[in-house]
Amino acid sequence: MTYKEARVYLDEMSKYGSVLGLDTIRGLLRELGNPQDDLKFIHIAGTNGKGSVLAYTSTILSEAGYRTGRYVSPTVISYLERIQIDGTWIPEDEFAELTENVKEAIARMEAAGEESPTVFEAETAIAFLYFKKKNCDLVVLESGLGGILDATNIIGAPVCATFATISVDHLGVIGDSLEEIAQNKAGIIKPGCAVVSAKQKENVREILKKTAEEKGCPFTEAQPEQMMIFEDSYHGITFSYKEYEKMHSPLAGQCQRENLATALEVIRCLNRQGYRITEAQVREGLSKTRWTGRFTCLSESPLFFVDGAHNEDAALKLKVTVERYFSDYKKIFIMGVFKDKEYEKITSILCPLAESIYTVSLPNKERTLPAEKLAEVVKKHCQKVKAEQTIETAVEDASKEAMTQGKDIAQKTVILACGSLSYLGEVQRIVLNNRQ
Structure with missing residues (x-):
C-alpha cells in the first residue's frame, strides 16, 4: 500500500461518519496486539486550549530527552501532522505500512461479523502502532470528541489526565449542558492517574474534583492568577509562574496564560512522579514551542x-x-x-x-x-x-x-x-x- 492508497482507504472510511463508544476500537486493538498497553500517556481533554497544552508539554518533554509522541486533531498544515514524535511528522511510507496492518485487522473483524471501525478509530490505532514501534517514552494524547466514549479513552490509566478549559461545544452530542459536557470529559480520569486541570468555572471544577476524589486521584488546578507577566505582545509572553522564573513563550494571546499554567502544572506533576525535567529544559522547551493556527x-x-x-x-x-x-x-x-x-x-x-x-x-x-x-x-x-x-x-x-x-x-x-x-x-x- 502506498501513502496515496492509504489516504484513499481512510477517506472512504470517513464517509460513514463517527460513532461514540469503545467496543469497536477495543476489538481493533485486540487484533493488533493492544499496542496501547505498552505505552504511557498524558491524556488531554477539554474544549479550548488542548492543542496548546499538548504543544507546550510535548516540546518540553522532548527537550528533557524523553521520546515523546503526539496525537492531535484537527490538523492545519498536513494530514500527517496528527501523528508526531518529537515534533516530526510520521513519514509517508511508515504511515502507509501501518495503515495496511490496520486494514488487514479490520478485514478479520468484518469476516468475524464484528462492527467495522470508524476512520478516527483506525487513525488512533495507526498512531498507537507507530508510537509502540518507535519506543516512545511518553505519548501526549489529545482526545477527539468528549472523553468517556472517545476512541482515545481505550487506554488504561494515564500518567496524567489533563483538562484544558471546558466550555459549551458539541452541544447535544456529548451533553445537553455544560455540566453534562464536563461529566463526559471527566471520563478520562481513571484510578491510578494524577489529574491536572486548567482554571475552570466553579461547576466544572467541582465535577472534575469530585470525579478525581472518587477515583482516588490527586487533583491539581492551575493558577494563572499567580503568573507574573513581564512582557505581553503579539510576539509572545515573558512571565514567571511559581518556581519557573522569567520564561518566554512565542505563543501569544489571552488564552495562553491559562494554557501555560496548565502545561507547567503537568510538568510539576511529572516531576513529583519521578520524571526529571529541569528548569533549563522547561525554559528551552517553551521557547521552541510552535502551534500553527492559534493566534x-x-x-x-x-x-x-x-x-x-x-x-x-x-x-x-x-x-x-x-x-x-x-x-x-x-x-x-x-x-x-x-x-x-x-x-x-x-x-x-x-x-x-x-x-x-x-x-x-x-x-x-x-x-x-x-x-x-x-x-x-x-x-x-x-x-x-x-x-x-x-x-x-x-x-x-x-x-x-x-x-x-x-x-x-x-x-x-x-x-x-x-x-x-x-x-x-x-x-x-x-x-x-x-x-x-
Whole structure:
C-alpha cells in the first residue's frame, strides 16, 4: 500500500461518519496486539486550549530527552501532522505500512461479523502502532470528541489526565449542558492517574474534583492568577509562574496564560512522579514551542494573523487578545465557519471589532456555511462585507486593502483570518507563497 492508497482507504472510511463508544476500537486493538498497553500517556481533554497544552508539554518533554509522541486533531498544515514524535511528522511510507496492518485487522473483524471501525478509530490505532514501534517514552494524547466514549479513552490509566478549559461545544452530542459536557470529559480520569486541570468555572471544577476524589486521584488546578507577566505582545509572553522564573513563550494571546499554567502544572506533576525535567529544559522547551493556527503571525507586512476560534469561548478570548494588542489598529477580518458551529455568537463577538470582513466557504463543502450566507450574518455587525469566491481571492483582497493606504497607515493595519481551523493551512500556504 502506498501513502496515496492509504489516504484513499481512510477517506472512504470517513464517509460513514463517527460513532461514540469503545467496543469497536477495543476489538481493533485486540487484533493488533493492544499496542496501547505498552505505552504511557498524558491524556488531554477539554474544549479550548488542548492543542496548546499538548504543544507546550510535548516540546518540553522532548527537550528533557524523553521520546515523546503526539496525537492531535484537527490538523492545519498536513494530514500527517496528527501523528508526531518529537515534533516530526510520521513519514509517508511508515504511515502507509501501518495503515495496511490496520486494514488487514479490520478485514478479520468484518469476516468475524464484528462492527467495522470508524476512520478516527483506525487513525488512533495507526498512531498507537507507530508510537509502540518507535519506543516512545511518553505519548501526549489529545482526545477527539468528549472523553468517556472517545476512541482515545481505550487506554488504561494515564500518567496524567489533563483538562484544558471546558466550555459549551458539541452541544447535544456529548451533553445537553455544560455540566453534562464536563461529566463526559471527566471520563478520562481513571484510578491510578494524577489529574491536572486548567482554571475552570466553579461547576466544572467541582465535577472534575469530585470525579478525581472518587477515583482516588490527586487533583491539581492551575493558577494563572499567580503568573507574573513581564512582557505581553503579539510576539509572545515573558512571565514567571511559581518556581519557573522569567520564561518566554512565542505563543501569544489571552488564552495562553491559562494554557501555560496548565502545561507547567503537568510538568510539576511529572516531576513529583519521578520524571526529571529541569528548569533549563522547561525554559528551552517553551521557547521552541510552535502551534500553527492559534493566534499565529504569518506576515509582518502586512501584519497577518490566523486563529482557529470556532466557538463562543474561543471567540471571547480572541476578542480580548485583539483588543489588547491592536486597539489602535485598523482591523480587517477573513472569516469562514462551519454551519454546525455557533456562528451567530462567534460573529456577534468578533465582527464589531472589524472595519471590513471578507467571508469564505470552507474546503469541507458538506459542513461549511457558504460565504454568501455568512456575509448576511456578518452584516448585522459590520457594514463592509464581501463574500469571496475563493480563499485565495479573500487573502489577496484583504492584503490589497491593508497595503493601499500608504506605508505609514499600513503598518497600523492588521489582517486576521479566523472562525475555523480547517482553512487556515490554506491561508498560510497563500500568505507564505506571496512573501517569496
